[in-house]
Amino acid sequence: MNVKIEELYSRYQSIIPDFKIFLEYLQIPLYPSFRVNTIKVAPEKIFNLLKELKLTPLKFYSEGFSLNQRFPLGNHWTHQVGLIYAQEIASMIPAIILEPKPNETILDLCAAPGSKTTQIAQLMKNKGLIVANEVNKKRISGLIHNVKRCGLLNEVVISLPGERIGNILPDYFDRVLIDAPCSAEGTIRKSRAVLYHWGLKNIQKMSRIQKGLIVSGFKALKSGGTLVYSTCTIAPEENEGVIDYLLKKFPEAEVLPITIPGFKIRAGITHWQNESFDQRVKMCSRILPQDNNTAPFFVAKITKRGIPHLRPGFQGRIEFNERIIENLYRRFEIAKENFSNYAIFQRQNAFFISTCEVYSFFELPCIRKGLELGWIYDDVLKPDNDFIQIFGKGVKKNFVEIEEWELKRFLSGESIRTQSSLDGFVVLLFKDLPIGVGRINDKEIKSTIKPSRRIKSPE
Structure with missing residues (x-):
């Protein structure tokens, strides 16, 4: 069914005071935006590589930029090699709110296509462990393409129903991101596709799925950890309604305030139609297009009260193939000490490099771990291009x-x-x-x- 923009969004008029301006912004296409992939390049070098474009740094995020012109960023060579990642501005917010740290253990419960997985990894400085889960087999290839393009060494890719992970790995992760599948009302500035599949039944279906995901993610979260829940939709059933459900189910759940200097956010709502939500959902954040010229978004930040339990460490041996590192040194004089804190291992005909935390993750079957380092052909090492973009900065011959x-x-x-x-x-x-x-x-x-x-x- 094709519905007009006014018809689709009219149900939200009571919760958006400046509704007319809201509708006007929804019909204005977005300018492109991107973030610099600091795993491969420093932000200050991007201006020289994108000198033909007019770049505006984002006030709230030093690694993000917007363009003042229409341009197919995804076709630019810097995007193809993974120096930048084309990403809508509001989509960058959840990973920033999550505040990931190096050497932590983090779960991205609904990871494809990898925008937020790769952003989290660079905020972790490519250290520690991020478990990127995607249940949809058709979307796995896109996720793998992006984690490789961005040079992730700290990722494990798995494919399980998100609702199961909390029972399999309870109290396991320092931080959890749930960028939940949703009715996608917020994508209207990018594509009119939502006009053809929107419906109340779809919103209700998504809400049921989201409640299962947030329960699982909360179970997987350590006490004292941080969970961020986000959607690109406006429907309260998929936003405040889901957070309200979590708060009622888990007394130890607590909503945390969100502040983003240089970026306007609005408080969550506590009443919708005939339903009242827990007053704490006011601390959730609604992002509306007229406030920052972005897509609409919803973000909530949750913690789990309690005392964290220490998990037993890995007792096995971390594989480290010294022959490959020696080969790299002989051919390119890349310093051996650059690899001292990594695992170097072989899978089938390829050699991989990863953080030790990635190598020692054996709790679930993995589709991918770390990054291709290279291949041996006739006793000669052919390094992987994404690997060399990270470790080739010290090449001497x-x-x-x-x-x-x-x-x-x-x-x-x-x-x-x-x-x-x-x-x-x-x-x-x-x-x-x-x-x-x-x-x-x-x-x-x-x-x-x-x-x-x-x-x-x-x-």
Whole structure:
């Protein structure tokens, strides 16, 4: 059923005082926005790499930027190689509110496509453990694509019904993010698709799913930990109604206040139609488009009162393949001490690198752990491109510096000519940033960029 914008959102007129302005903003398409992936590059370097664009730093988030023009950010080479992540501004808020710290154990209960998983990982400085769960098998490939593109070393990807995890791993995680599946009313500024599938029955269905997810996430949370629940919808049934349900079910649950300097938020509501909610839901946050020129969003921050219980540590051996590190040092003189706090292990024909916390996570079957380090071909190591973008900053030999036109040819999968006398695998540097690995043969550098990661061929 196709409904008009006014019809769809008219049910919220009583809870939005400036409803007319709200409707006006809903019909204005959003400008692109992104965050810098600090796992691979420092924010101050982005201006030079995106010099053709007009960037405005976000006041509340030093790693976020908005554009003052229409531009397909997802097609830019910096996005393809994982230096930036195109993401709507309001979508950045839940991970910021979660306040993840390095070396913590964190659960992203509904992880695909990976926007918030990768943001959490960089806020953790790529340390500790983030368990990224996605029940929808069709969305797993997109999640894996993004965690690899962003160079995550601290992620484990699993696929279980989110409602089960709290019973399997009770009191396990320092922090839990539930960016819940929802009726997606807030996506209207990006796509009109919501007009075709919106309905009260869908809102009620989503609310039931969300209640199961938040109960599971709360069970999985350690006492004293932090849970953030978010949706991109406006319906109170999916927002305050879900938090109210949690508060009634768990006396130890407590709502925490949210403050975001430089970003306007509105309080949660305590009355909706014929229903009254717990007064504490006022501390939840409603994000409306007219306040910050973003998509609508809802965010709640919860803690679990009680004394945390220590979990027994991993008793096994952390695998560390010294031969691979020696190979990297001989070929590129990348310092061996860069790898001293990681696990280096082989899975099938590939070598991986991860945090020790990732390696020692065996409580659930995992689809993926850590990042590809490289592959051995005829006793020669071919490093992975995403790996080299992180650890190749200290390369001292067997590297080639390239110009921008050469960079774009390489990233489109084409070979580039070189006058270098080197042979074999080399690291390509652009403006002192390691971009990837090429193979020199007969004065030609062959690209190793996979088809799924290539940019459009330059004309």
